[in-house]
Amino acid sequence: MSSERRTPLDRRRVADTALRLLNEVGLEGLTLRAIARELDVKAPALYWHFKDKQALLDEMATEMMRRMSADLTARPAGDWREALRLMMGGLREHLLGYRDGAKVYAGTRFTDMSYAEPMEASLRVLTDAGFTPAAAARAWSTAYSYTIGYVIEEQAMGPDPATGAGGHDLDARGERLAAQPLAAQAGYEMFRDHRAGFEAGLDAVVEGVALTLRDR
Amino acid sequence: MSSERRTPLDRRRVADTALRLLNEVGLEGLTLRAIARELDVKAPALYWHFKDKQALLDEMATEMMRRMSADLTARPAGDWREALRLMMGGLREHLLGYRDGAKVYAGTRFTDMSYAEPMEASLRVLTDAGFTPAAAARAWSTAYSYTIGYVIEEQAMGPDPATGAGGHDLDARGERLAAQPLAAQAGYEMFRDHRAGFEAGLDAVVEGVALTLRDR
């Protein structure tokens, strides 16, 4: 009979498929049964490769990190400021590339040590520029926290990435805030152009890091 | 018969109870049935007050925000730097006061406009100090994103707040990272004293904001 034997799964293929599916159905639609269906397999089969769903999510985050560092080490870097800006800007872009990307990524534990080498390289850029190892860690962590927090808020607020999808209810928000003009304008400032807002903040973080952590 | 009639629920009481329960069982244990049990009610009763679970979570986040701004406006403020540091430090402390606090708080929509007044006050501190309205919004958003991102990472990594709970596996981590000395030390630097790490980063953010957003 036509019993073509499938090549067996592995953690990587499962994570790849789950990441592709994530963009179609979002985090709350990403069920084990849906992932299994996509792989032409029944749900319990996934438990051969992962001890539970969280382990699968960890592998997804790890795969995101691998793709990201593969992309980022390919880009040319100038001085440490530009390198840091490039890293965090790239992190943001990658996270935006997956639906609920930041929520999946934030606070998950990587499943292997593939993060070590790119992290070491990033930190070395900073120490080469005069940061102590401790200050480099602080600088990296500060910019990282800012980026994660920004993208979580950015993704949580609307499905549409570019247009904002809510130009109309932004106006409604403005009207409700007639008594608080600064808060009203802050809404426009923060929600209109996410990219510009992110980079303005990132510039501030980078300059602050230079000021308070490098020269001491 | 002893049919003491309970006073009916309202959104606020449900959110209060849910917040108390959150600290006992965590976000993944926070089911509608458990909340209802605590209120001496069956689960579907909650649907009279909230259209779905997300609406309840939104109300919880709103209540967290209300408590926080009640606490923060009571504190004395000095110059804008100290005010911003106090605000974000207080935000962090409040989020740490709830199990999974940052995850519940981040990216939820407030259910009313009680955020408007404290937000306006915070922004006015900045504009009074010479920030344009747009720059004040950027400054506030930048510090806010940093704080949210930091606390999410902080809460995601371990149950223990003070001791770190993982002094032991931090050493294990260090051994695995023998080939990446900077990454190894970064682990110690970032995970040892969260409070110090947060404030070092916050100082950087504040100074960066001063440098790139105020004088322009």
Next chain:
DNA sequence: CGCGTGCCCTTAACGGTGTTAAGTCGTCAA
């Protein structure tokens, strides 16, 4: 060649989850 010992997956089922539909019961207005 036969045969057991893995690996990789299926079938069946469990308890629990958010959510909906329909009904109940006390309270208050007319």
Next chain:
DNA sequence: TTGACGACTTAACACCGTTAAGGGCACGCG
């Protein structure tokens, strides 16, 4: 007295993550 309405219960649904048990194919060893 009656009727409407507010606040809740009971029953049930579809689906979720997860576990237990077993099946079949491949391959090394006698």
